Amino acid sequence: MAGVVPDLTLIRPAVRPAVRPRRATEEGPFIRWTLIVITVLFFAAFLVLPLVTVFVEAFRKGTEYYFKALSDPIAWSAIKLTLVTAAIAVPLNTVFGLAAAWAITRFSFRGRQFLSTLIDLPLWVSPVIGGLIYVLLFGTQSPFSPWLIAHHIKIVYATPGIIIATVFVTFPFVARGLIPLMQNQGVAEEEAALTLGAHGWQVFFRVTIPKIKWGLLYSVILSNARAMGEFGAVSVVSGHIRGLTNTIPLQIEILYNEYSFAAAFALASLLSLLGLATLALKTYIEWRAGGRPS
Amino acid sequence: MKRRILPGFRLTLGYSVIYLTLIVLIPFVALTARAFNGTWAHVWGVVTSHRLIVSYQLSFGTALVASLINGVFGFITAWVLTRYRFPGRRVIDSLIDLPFALPTAVAGIALTALYAPNGWVGAPLAKLGIAVAFNRLGILIALVFIGFPFVVRTLQPVLAALTNDVEEAAALLGASRFQTFRRVIFPAALPALITGITLSFGRAVGEYGSVVFISGNIPFKTEITPLLIIAKLEQYDYQGAAGIGLVMLLASFLILAFVNAIQWWNTRRFNSSSL
Numbered sequence: 001m002a003g004v005v006p007d008l009t010l011i012r013p014a015v016r017p018a019v020r021p022r023r024a025t026e027e028g029p030f031i032r033w034t035l036i037v038i039t040v041l042f043f044a045a046f047l048v049l050p051l052v053t054v055f056v057e058a059f060r061k062g063t064e065y066y067f068k069a070l071s072d073p074i075a076w077s078a079i080k081l082t083l084v085t086a087a088i089a090v091p092l093n094t095v096f097g098l099a100a101a102w103a104i105t106r107f108s109f110r111g112r113q114f115l116s117t118l119i120d121l122p123l124w125v126s127p128v129i130g131g132l133i134y135v136l137l138f139g140t141q142s143p144f145s146p147w148l149i150a151h152h153i154k155i156v157y158a159t160p161g162i163i164i165a166t167v168f169v170t171f172p173f174v175a176r177g178l179i180p181l182m183q184n185q186g187v188a189e190e191e192a193a194l195t196l197g198a199h200g201w202q203v204f205f206r207v208t209i210p211k212i213k214w215g216l217l218y219s220v221i222l223s224n225a226r227a228m229g230e231f232g233a234v235s236v237v238s239g240h241i242r243g244l245t246n247t248i249p250l251q252i253e254i255l256y257n258e259y260s261f262a263a264a265f266a267l268a269s270l271l272s273l274l275g276l277a278t279l280a281l282k283t284y285i286e287w288r289a290g291g292r293p294s
Numbered sequence: 295m296k297r298r299i300l301p302g303f304r305l306t307l308g309y310s311v312i313y314l315t316l317i318v319l320i321p322f323v324a325l326t327a328r329a330f331n332g333t334w335a336h337v338w339g340v341v342t343s344h345r346l347i348v349s350y351q352l353s354f355g356t357a358l359v360a361s362l363i364n365g366v367f368g369f370i371t372a373w374v375l376t377r378y379r380f381p382g383r384r385v386i387d388s389l390i391d392l393p394f395a396l397p398t399a400v401a402g403i404a405l406t407a408l409y410a411p412n413g414w415v416g417a418p419l420a421k422l423g424i425a426v427a428f429n430r431l432g433i434l435i436a437l438v439f440i441g442f443p444f445v446v447r448t449l450q451p452v453l454a455a456l457t458n459d460v461e462e463a464a465a466l467l468g469a470s471r472f473q474t475f476r477r478v479i480f481p482a483a484l485p486a487l488i489t490g491i492t493l494s495f496g497r498a499v500g501e502y503g504s505v506v507f508i509s510g511n512i513p514f515k516t517e518i519t520p521l522l523i524i525a526k527l528e529q530y531d532y533q534g535a536a537g538i539g540l541v542m543l544l545a546s547f548l549i550l551a552f553v554n555a556i557q558w559w560n561t562r563r564f565n566s567s568s569l
Contacts, residue, residue: 024466024471025458025462025465025471027471028471032378035373035378038374039371039374039375042367042370042371043389046438046439047392047393047439047442049408049414049415050404050405050408050439051392051404053407053414054400057404057407099305099307100310100314103302103306103307103310106300106306107303115314118319119314120550121318121550124496124497124500124546125542125543126501126502126519126523126542126546128521128523129520129542132325132523132527133321133322133324134321136324136532136535136536141530141532167317168317187299191300194300200300200301200302203300222394222395225397226394228397229398229399231502232502236523236527249397249399249400249503252399253507256507264403265403265404268400268403268404271396271400272400274395275392275395275396278395279391279392282388282391283384
């Protein structure tokens with residue numbers, strides 16, 4: 001009995017069938033390919049085509065015109081203002097995002113769900129409202145206005161207003177990126193570090209930051225792309241003073257309305273490259289994490 | 295209550311709440327106060343004026359149609375990306391988030407150039423007598439563009455997490471593939487689908503940058519509600535602008551509350567059916 005081992009190779013068919021039979025949990029090839037074709041066509045028409053349009057229109061008048069449009073002094077001042085705005089708004093929101101994610105994922109307290117809903121709020125509010133609230137708060141008709149004027153502080157229709165509006169609009173991104181990540185990772189390593197005698201900041205910088213660094217990096221890059229590209233909120237508070245309070249998206253609008261299409265698209269191509277670089281980094285991070293891209 | 299072992303509760307929560315109060319809550323209170331500061335009749339007259347009513351119908355109506363379109367194509371896309379392997383899948387999966395990463399103004403001018411009567415897509419459609427740019431159809435296309443990732447990204451993890459065994463069980467019990475889809479897969483994915491559609495709707499209602507270029511902003515025809523806030527500000531009617539802002543803010547709150555209610559319903563349903 002022990003010595004009789006059936007030769008299983010005899011049961012297996014000698015030649016494998018050329019077409020694998022369809023599993024009961026799969027769709028037929030016709031349905032499958034119809035769905036794939038619909039996806040590809042929708043994707044091409046709605047996402048790829050606008051992106052291609054940006055670059056084609058930007059180079060419509062040739063490479064020389066493209067670089068001339070980008071080196072225009074007014075375009076440069078818009079680029080500088082955009083960089084300054086992002087350089088202030090993104091770190092502010094990163095610190096907030098880290099603090100909020102730590103509070104929400106490491107502790108349970110009353111109102112936790114409410115707090116995370118409030119953090120999401122700026123995403124679902126029209127960007128125009130993001131600008132309007134600061135015009136109402138700091139504009140000429142506000143109760144603070146006499147005090148601001150007396151102290152020579154200009155917020156609305158000046159750089160501070162643009163920065164605050166950008167902070168509002170990009171406010172949720174770091175927190176939103178980190179909360180699910182830190183929730184999934186749990187606190188076992190942090191608690192182990194504490195029992196080994198690390199103090200709070202050591203745990204944060206030596207344990208938590210290395211654990212979340214890729215997610216953090218992507219969240220920061222995404223909020224940077226959003227900060228540099230914000231249009232609605234900034235448009236309300238900027239006052240559109242050319243060469244002074246115009247960010248890149250506002251300069252794009254002005255050029256476009258003046259029918260300088262190629263120059264408008266040249267600036268637009270810069271922000272599109274930034275967006276593409278952001279998505280490329282996201283794909284790279286997901287590939288590194290080894291998870292399926294989703 | 296769980297004991298707090300890790301430090302930093304007061305610091306991080308305190309900082310988050312203060313920052314949130316300064317950046318979000320105080321300005322919202324100011325907005326509400328400004329809307330009621332002045333005669334009630336004025337703000338009511340503004341938010342119920344004919345021009346505003348037309349804009350609500352346009353903003354909310356177009357956003358609804360756009361989010362339903364995204365529901366259909368977003369479901370198909372999420373299904374194809376999680377279930378099938380085909381060349382180019384990874385590229386499509388990475389670029390789904392393009393509307394998140396591309397500035398709205400850039401999307402706006404690109405879509406306008408594309409769908410204008412002399413554009414690549416606009417020209418052939420114009421020959422057929424279909425005007426897209428500077429028309430409601432153009433607004434719809436812009437809103438489909440910006441809302442698309444919400445449906446796909448909400449559905450993808452849910453469709454990926456659906457285990458094969460329930461589908462195998464359905465097949466063993468004699469269900470056709472379509473029956474399995476309709477009775478097993480679709481009900482499981484429904485809360486995520488509704489959430490995705492609602493998020494895409496919420497985003498579309500307030501959208502500004504991608505719409506203002508393609509809409510043409512024709513009074514009583516293609517003016518969206520956020521644009522009228524700016525119009526009121528330009529007329530120095532701050533109270534009127536605050537009133538419209540408050541209406542839109544309430545709409546956003548309702549949409550968020552609806553999303554939270556779906557999630558609550560889903561966890562409750564899930565918890566009571568399993569275990």
